[in-house]
Amino acid sequence: MMVFLALQLACVHSPQVAPPVSQPLSLQELREVSLPSVALLYGHNAEGKLNFGSGILLPEENLLLTNWHVVESQKETWVMLYDPARETFTALDGGVSRVIRESGGPAYRGHVIKSDIINDLALVELEASGLDWPKVTIRETPAMPGEQVWALGHPASNVWSFTRGVVSAVHRGTVQHDASINGGNSGGPLMDMQGRIIGVNTLKQLKAQGRVVDGIGYARPMELAAPLYDEDASLVLDT
Numbered sequence: 001m002m003v004f005l006a007l008q009l010a011c012v013h014s015p016q017v018a019p020p021v022s023q024p025l026s027l028q029e030l031r032e033v034s035l036p037s038v039a040l041l042y043g044h045n046a047e048g049k050l051n052f053g054s055g056i057l058l059p060e061e062n063l064l065l066t067n068w069h070v071v072e073s074q075k076e077t078w079v080m081l082y083d084p085a086r087e088t089f090t091a092l093d094g095g096v097s098r099v100i101r102e103s104g105g106p107a108y109r110g111h112v113i114k115s116d117i118i119n120d121l122a123l124v125e126l127e128a129s130g131l132d133w134p135k136v137t138i139r140e141t142p143a144m145p146g147e148q149v150w151a152l153g154h155p156a157s158n159v160w161s162f163t164r165g166v167v168s169a170v171h172r173g174t175v176q177h178d179a180s181i182n183g184g185n186s187g188g189p190l191m192d193m194q195g196r197i198i199g200v201n202t203l204k205q206l207k208a209q210g211r212v213v214d215g216i217g218y219a220r221p222m223e224l225a226a227p228l229y230d231e232d233a234s235l236v237l238d239t
Helices: 029-039 095-102 222-229
Strands: 038-045 048-058 063-066 077-080 108-116 121-124 148-153 163-170 174-177 189-191 199-202 217-221
Touching: 029 038, 029 048, 029 163, 029 189, 038 095, 048 095, 048 148, 048 199, 063 148, 063 222, 077 121, 108 222, 121 222, 148 199, 189 217, 199 222, 217 222
Parallel strands: none
Antiparallel strands: 038 048, 038 077, 048 063, 063 121, 077 108, 108 121, 148 163, 148 189, 163 174, 174 217, 189 199, 199 217
């Protein structure tokens, strides 16, 4: 049974504490650590159109975090996990559709078990067993303005790719950053330079006062999403 958490915008005035000092990973190390934490979620809507986005593998096996709008219209949700040996394609050569059709390998059924529609978040459980579930780390400290971050996902049908930027600002319930994100990044992780997850990429600002806007993306911080998957997480309502 699907459980809806009717949350008001909940976040979250965590104190601005700098993350622990540790050695940043090299770009290659960051890639190897980060990409296995990203899943491809896809399915068709009632009109038969393919809808896809990203998902974050959580420390709890078989649980993924994504955006509600990624799974909302899918009649069935399928989840493909990262495989470095899989042949992939850019949007120029068929993108997600071709990966699914020609080289997708195993895909697992996913079921939404909890959702926070107001904040556009959903918890998905995989219908699978015995998976080689990667170890992922969710950072306990909030994002800091000015720190470097990475956005991972499947932007514009270019699967398992990532971009780099900085945290532009931290607002109530939102991490603003300038790492390039596009359709397909939705539900994917925003990570720090140690490969720790700090947010769920949710939205890109496209226009302001009739003008195209570049470099403004928004992620929901993990402390906002935590009540979906952590029974001990505190929930602070925005009244």
